[in-house]
Amino acid sequence: MSAFKQIKGVKYLKALLERAGEMVTGKGDGRISKEDATNLWTEANKKGSLGACERRTLQYILNNYNCTDAARKSLEAKLSGKDEPEEEAEEEAGGAMDVDEQPNASDLAAAASAIEEEASNPVFIDALPYVDNEYTEMGGMRQYVEKLIRQEMAKFQPKSTEEYLRSVGLSTCTDLSFKDAPLVAAELQRIEDGKEMEQMDMSRYNLEPPTDQDAASWRAAVDNCYSQTNHQSIRVENLELASQHAAPAWKMYNDHLEVTHKSIAGALADTQEAIEQLNRKRKLDQKQGEQQLRTLETQWTEVTANNLNIDAACQTLEKELKRLKGDEDVPEDL
Numbered sequence: 001m002s003a004f005k006q007i008k009g010v011k012y013l014k015a016l017l018e019r020a021g022e023m024v025t026g027k028g029d030g031r032i033s034k035e036d037a038t039n040l041w042t043e044a045n046k047k048g049s050l051g052a053c054e055r056r057t058l059q060y061i062l063n064n065y066n067c068t069d070a071a072r073k074s075l076e077a078k079l080s081g082k083d084e085p086e087e088e089a090e091e092e093a094g095g096a097m098d099v100d101e102q103p104n105a106s107d108l109a110a111a112a113s114a115i116e117e118e119a120s121n122p123v124f125i126d127a128l129p130y131v132d133n134e135y136t137e138m139g140g141m142r143q144y145v146e147k148l149i150r151q152e153m154a155k156f157q158p159k160s161t162e163e164y165l166r167s168v169g170l171s172t173c174t175d176l177s178f179k180d181a182p183l184v185a186a187e188l189q190r191i192e193d194g195k196e197m198e199q200m201d202m203s204r205y206n207l208e209p210p211t212d213q214d215a216a217s218w219r220a221a222v223d224n225c226y227s228q229t230n231h232q233s234i235r236v237e238n239l240e241l242a243s244q245h246a247a248p249a250w251k252m253y254n255d256h257l258e259v260t261h262k263s264i265a266g267a268l269a270d271t272q273e274a275i276e277q278l279n280r281k282r283k284l285d286q287k288q289g290e291q292q293l294r295t296l297e298t299q300w301t302e303v304t305a306n307n308l309n310i311d312a313a314c315q316t317l318e319k320e321l322k323r324l325k326g327d328e329d330v331p332e333d334l
Helices: 014-025 034-044 052-064 069-080 105-120 141-153 161-167 182-193 215-327
Strands: 004-007 010-013
Touching: 004 014, 010 014, 010 052, 010 215, 014 034, 014 052, 014 141, 034 052, 034 069, 052 069, 052 215, 069 215
Parallel strands: none
Antiparallel strands: 004 010
């Protein structure tokens, strides 16, 4: 198994990246602490010296992993060969700032200016999903991104439903008082009160005989008999009309539905084809620019590593020069 992991054409130490991923996803607040940074530095220097690959890996962790301020300062000082900064208390997640750490007026003004500029500019998402693979390949990156998303979602506080709908370009609901429809209003009120629906009165459809020998009762029974007879004759007529015209009407309606379905299916297929062509074009464009991005990133990494090596060599020469000046009378121009 290889000891290196290649990211965008650059080799890094796989063990250090996996160790940093465990530190981010393990216990704690999801950040690399100063103690973790010291452990990473010790692991990178276990051979007794820090090579170019080890230095490049530590710099990659420093640039791409979530580190505390103390850990970042410690790693930057170690990589540059400078003395480590004085011990500072790391800020705990959700902890309050001390009195000395409160922002001053200039910091508040700068923050307000940044917020105004961000609010005035449209959101621009810089991502190349066909090229960038850190989200799935880099350990801890998925958890870190999901954590940022949860933090951003916690800030969503629409003042009201109407304001939120207007902000996204949607209209609010119309008035549902049903002033012109009292029956609908009464039915909605009944549902809101949880009352049972009144049963339909079926008494007028029953053929009841007269209850006494009164002429009025017999007249009402005869009228009811006439009503029931007419009702049954109308039902028979409706059934005959349905048998003659219902089947062709349903066939015409089914033909209309089939035509509508074919039209919508065709529009859907065209939309899907347009989306597929757009995705193919986007993938092709990103793949064409991927090689140039890889080349530029490799050059940047090499230049950064060379600068770090030159800086470390300069620091070593300065220390050696100071030592020589202390032991021997070395001219100032040296």
